[in-house]
Amino acid sequence: MLQNLIDVILPVFLVIGAGYAATYLGYFKEIHVEGLMKFTQGFAIPCLLFLAIAHLDLSSSFDPRLLVSFYTAAALCFAAGLIGARLIFRREWEDCIAIGFCCLFSNSVLLGLPITERAYGPDNLAGNYAIIAFHAPFCYCIGITVMEVVRNRGNGGRHMARSVLYAMFRNALILGIALGFIVNLSGISVPLVVDEALGLVTRAALPGALFALGGVLVKYKPEGDLRAIAFVCGISLLLHPSLTWLFGSLAGLPQDLFRSGVLTSAMAPGFNAYIFANMYGRAKRVAASSVLIGTAVSILSIWFWLSLLG
Secondary structure, X not given: OHHHHHHHHHHHHHHHHHHHHHHHXXXXXXXXXXXXXXXXXXXXXXXXXXXXXXXXXXXHHOOHHHHHHHXXXXXXXXXXXXXXXXXXXXXOHHHHHHHHHHHHOEOHHHHHHHHHHHHHOHHHOHHHHHHHXXXXXXXXXXXXXXXXXXXXXXXXXXXXXXXXXXXXXXXXXXXXXXXXHHHHHHOOOOXXXXXXXXXXXXXXXXXXXXXXXXXXXXXXXXXXXXXXXHHHHHHHHHHHHHHHHHHHHHHOXXXXXXXXXXXXXXXXXXXXXXXXXXHHOOXXXXXXXXXXXXXXXXXXXXXXXXXXXX
């Protein structure tokens, strides 16, 4: 168990910590962090996802049981966060939706991919890529649809549909995934020179993104309703993987897909949770603090889930 912490988890969080320390001490300025994040999130990781989806064996990777297990659990966590924020913390409905989104959106790319790769090897990431392919569209579709329904009661559905589509298809990650599907399903072969060039870029994607993640966390202060933050972290780090484990077991998922589903669902809330809250100006402090505290606490929770998965 201790070896998991040392060999699998700590290297990932040491890179995050290096980014945090470099930014906190002033060696890396905010503009540098923003540039690195823009490169990784807007270019390198979309290239990584494009290559992964383009070369993926869709018939074996996109097991409906994995997607149903993971996303049913995610939707239930969104509902639990929304209802809990309303009944327990008496927040306004818009705040409740933003808090529910924090419980819904796990950090599947920046944490889920490197943790799974280090734990089980690069050949066991097919389930991760299958989940990631639908992650942002699924989460944004739920979050934005519910938020727009609440905010635009009586104004018709045209504005709501436009908001959902705009938020999804301006996202570089989604565009990379969509292009990967087009190449895969059409049978178009990526020229070797292009494939090699993209491969060079993708090698910098995850380490660069992890370093930038540490730098971005510097500006988030643990403030706001600590009870609400603890509530979000509990749902994200414990309830979501527990439900995925339950549904995956009942569905008889193969071991590699089962591990990918549980580990991805066990990740802390991703930055999209804060982006969503900031987009609507709702529960921003809870979202930012949940990302910060959830990422720190996930060192132990990921260790716990890795120990159970074996």
